[in-house]
Amino acid sequence: MLDLFTPRFRKEKLHNHFRLISADPDYAKAQPIIQNWATGLLDRRGESQKFINEFQTTFNSSMWELYLNRALIDLGCSVDFSKSAPDFFVRGPGNYEFNIEAVVSDQPPTAKQQKTFNEQDFKTRGALKLAGKIRDKLDLYRGSNGKKHPYSSMSHVRDRPFVIAIAPFDSDLSLTQNNELINMVLLGLTPPVLEGPDLGKQDKMTSLRKPSGAQVDMGVFTNDSFKEISAVFFSTLGTFGKAVVESKIDRLVRATRYRVIDKDRIAPGSELWQVGTHRFQFAALNYLLTQRRESEHQIGGADMLIQHSSFHRETHLDGLQVYFNPYAEVPFDPKFPWPVEIALNYYDVESGEHIQAHPDGALVSRQVYEITPAYIRLLLGRYGFIR
Structure with a gap:
């Protein structure tokens, strides 16, 4: 298998996280774990060199694909890498086929973290980024903006569930958001009240305002506006930290x-x-x-x-959440055999309630x-x- 960790670029071009993993002897044990996550992924013709280059220079989106690749193996699935798009053409138990397009909400390389932290701004910005990335991938599926070969035109995509797998990497704090912001985007739910008599209560919301003043719809799974998306996979835990705990490094x-x-x-x-x-x-x-x-x-x-870390127990699938779109044109199979640690999320169209099967x-x-x-x-x- 091609080696992910032999540096291909000058030091200043390498992503900070890649530099840390490849150079710090503390992290040597995490390298074979991540290399194992790549099983099959680096066999894609014409894509493997590009993937390794991106892993070393931009890191986060490649890390998310590596995490997902291993997660699919643990779900009992195989991936047909002869198909160049979407990212994963998956065959699950019982020959059940579906497609996954992976994306992260990342920060631009020159982004400066704000010196003062405003929780409301952080949540608004994070939710808008998630919503924007999901919309971008939906546009790829639909062929919006003049795209010549939309995913919907591909024979292996048509009539099969289309899943978007998204993870937030847009700030140093983005991995602390749990599922609050994806609940805003998909289900139109505000973060829960954390204390007092209304403990746990969540209000409904329909949109968020961009800095430009434009309104962005929230709750896109509470109506048929994103009906081409069958489900969303989401995690704040499919990160380098997962490889660290899997390798049992002293932490x-x-x-x-x-x-x-x-x-x-x-x-x-x-x-x-x-x-x-x-x-x-x-x-x-x-x-x-x-x-x-x-x-x-x-x-x-x-x-x-x-x-x-010697006391901590965590599987590769721990922290993965699945959101099902009740308005999907091609619904995800409700009988799919999910392992016990995966959190499933449904929206009840009749009652307007979020049903958490966690x-x-x-x-x-x-x-x-x-x-x-x-x-x-x-x-x-x-x-x-x-x-």
């Missing part, structure tokens, strides 16, 4: 997992399902904060974990830090383990 991992259980399945006296906020330390560098709230039949909430333990977010006293103090302080 500090901060992760959040969604938790839910039927009350009749809770063992009597279970400390981990106590309602409210509780903190546990199981070992050196193995901390858990539980947040639990009660509904009629269930206890739900979240686990926040701060752990040495498994107990679904990985919501994860960041990786060097193990330094400063990071340990920062994380333990943030979650109330030290004052």
Whole structure:
């Protein structure tokens, strides 16, 4: 297999993340993991050299394709790389065929991070970028703007589900957004209220305003305006951090997992399902904060974990979310055998509700830090383990 990591360009042309992975001995263990993700992907005729060049110079979009390629293998799928477009012509279990076009919302190479952080601006900007990238790929499918060979005209695309796989890389903080911004774009839902009597409540929204003043539609899966898209795959976790935790490099991992259980399945006296906020330390560098709230039949909430990477468990598919378009011309097969860790999202046309089929333990977010006293103090302080 062609080697992703032998530098092909002068140092100043290499992407910062690629430079770090290829030069820092700490990350040597992550290289064979990422190389393994490329299985089959580098066999595409005429495309492999271009792919490696982009991986080394622009990085993020290639990293996302590498993540997806491995995810498809774990889903029990194969990819026919004789088709040059869209990015993945997939054959799943039972010979079920569909196409995936991959895209990231990236920042231009010259982008400067703003010195002051405004959460509302960050969310608006991030949602507009996601919406713009999804629209661009829909235009490729439709053949808008005079494109000569739209995806819809290709025989292997016609009458098969068309999926857009998108990940946000548009700012240094874009991977902290969980699924809030994609929920704005696809389902027209504002971020949930985080405290007070309206805890968890989400309002509806129909559009966001660009800096130019133009309005951009939100909630594109709540009507038939994007009916050519069967589903969207989304993750903030299909990143270099995934390769770091898969390689078990010595790192500090901060992760959040969604938790839910039927009350009749809770063992009597279970400390981990106590309602409210509780903190546990199981070992050196193995901390858990539980947040639990009660509904009629269930206890739900979240686990926040701060752990040495040797304690952290994460599959390649952890963090992958799928959104189904109820208005799709070619719906994605509802009987597709999804592995347990994947979070599925539906929109109920009758009730206008977002239906989250998220498994107990679904990985919501994860960041990786060097193990330094400063990071340990920062994380333990943030979650109330030290004052």
